[in-house]
Amino acid sequence: MSGQSPPEKLRVGVIGGGFIGTTVGRAFEEDPRSTVVALADVSEVARAEAGNALYVGQGSQYERYEAMLDAEELDAVLIGTPHAFHYEQVTAALDRGLHVLCDKPLTTDREKARELAERAETSDQVLMVGYQRHLNEAFVEARERWADSELTPRFISAEITQDWISRFEDTWRTDPDLSGGGNLYDTGSHLVDAVLWTTGLTPTSVQAEMKFADEDDRVDERAQLTVAFENGASASISVFSDAPCVREHIHVWDDEGAVYLEGRQWEPRQLTEIREDSTTVSPYIDQQRGEDKAAVFIDCIESGKTPPATARDAFAVTALTEAAYESARNGERVTVSLD
Structure with missing residues (x-):
């Protein structure tokens, strides 16, 4: 899909129904180019709350993110889980040909971060990290x-x-x-x-x-x-x-x-x-003009441009x-x- 506009709305799955999942997830819902179609969280309470916030019905709510990735027709995922889970979740999404917007840090392991940076640089999939x-x-x-x-x-x-x-x-x-x-x-x-x-x-x-x-x-x-x-x-x-x-x-x-x-x-x-x-x-800064992560992520998918916060940036951190x-x-x- 990289380098061209998707024929329909970008179908996003959310992994992690907490603050990042719901706030950035809402941004995907509000962007006319995308929609949240599924979510996964190990907590039943979090799933219910995020489902209400993102208009995802119980039939598309999953306890295991792997089950969501296998069952749903997705184009991209938003990852907003505890840091230690990012590597396996990013890898699982990339393995399925999905674009990924992952909250920071990309990983808590140097070698795994380097691996993802190298993978992103040789792939048509967008891997963007949430360093705002x-x-x-x-x-x-x-x-x-x-x-x-x-x-x-x-x-x-x-x-x-x-x-x-x-x-x-x-x-x-x-x-x-x-x-x-x-x-x-x-x-x-x-x-x-x-x-x-x-x-x-x-x-x-x-x-x-x-x-x-x-x-x-x-x-x-x-x-x-x-x-x-x-x-x-x-x-x-x-x-x-x-x-x-x-x-x-x-x-x-x-x-x-x-x-x-x-x-x-x-x-x-x-x-x-x-x-x-x-x-x-500085008189040139419009404090209200800042772009949101979801919109920029979609722009990168449609245009093929490098995301503003790359896996290589995250590897250095x-x-x-x-x-x-x-x-x-x-x-x-x-x-x-x-x-």
Whole structure:
């Protein structure tokens, strides 16, 4: 189907009836080019609630996602399940010739992420990852600063705060067997992706310190990463999970000044340009213009264009994240391999 418009509405199956499944699923329902025809979730309650939200009848609700993939006529799937399940679910969908929109992170295993990146690059199927910073006007404009000039980022400081540890206590997000780790693999994954994608830099090593909330040192509630890049740049990336509110600050300096990307909660971010003699809030950003994931995903299927957040982008995030956990546990700087 890649490169041409489907003859009818894109038929989407939803795997995971939680927040991502229902919110992004609704976007598919509201887009005239697509419709949600089936959903799968291990929870009967979640299936019923998502079915009501997405207008999917009981006959097309499944406990096992494999049963849905085998029984339904689908063109694509939306995956919004706990992180540890993404690899097997993405693989199962691709094996059946389906396009895939997968929530972040793509996987919690470096080698599996690399495998999916290589597979996506040699396939006609679209594999898009749900890193929404790639659709945020402030981040898109900031990225163009370095993509369209001889400037290169030199020093980056990035942090995000959230009441994550208390909010998600006793949920799958604080169960490392389901989440892959702690906040660095959850909200922190967006921050890591934002730094890598916006700057276009290639990480080479990381030194990390973490405060863990569990005895097995798997669920981080505080993470501080010092990242080195190929061009000699460095970044300080911090995730703090015991704060009263959500704030994000990403500051990127080059030889002519800096770009500040900042915001509160999950609102669109503000872009501020810093120069030696001036500070300017970008006047070109329409905060209401941001495109939704479902619409962009459909665009990529119809046009054959590369999705804004690729499996290769997600592989870099997983590689850096896994290296950071290793460094925090052994106390040493760890090489980040993107080969």
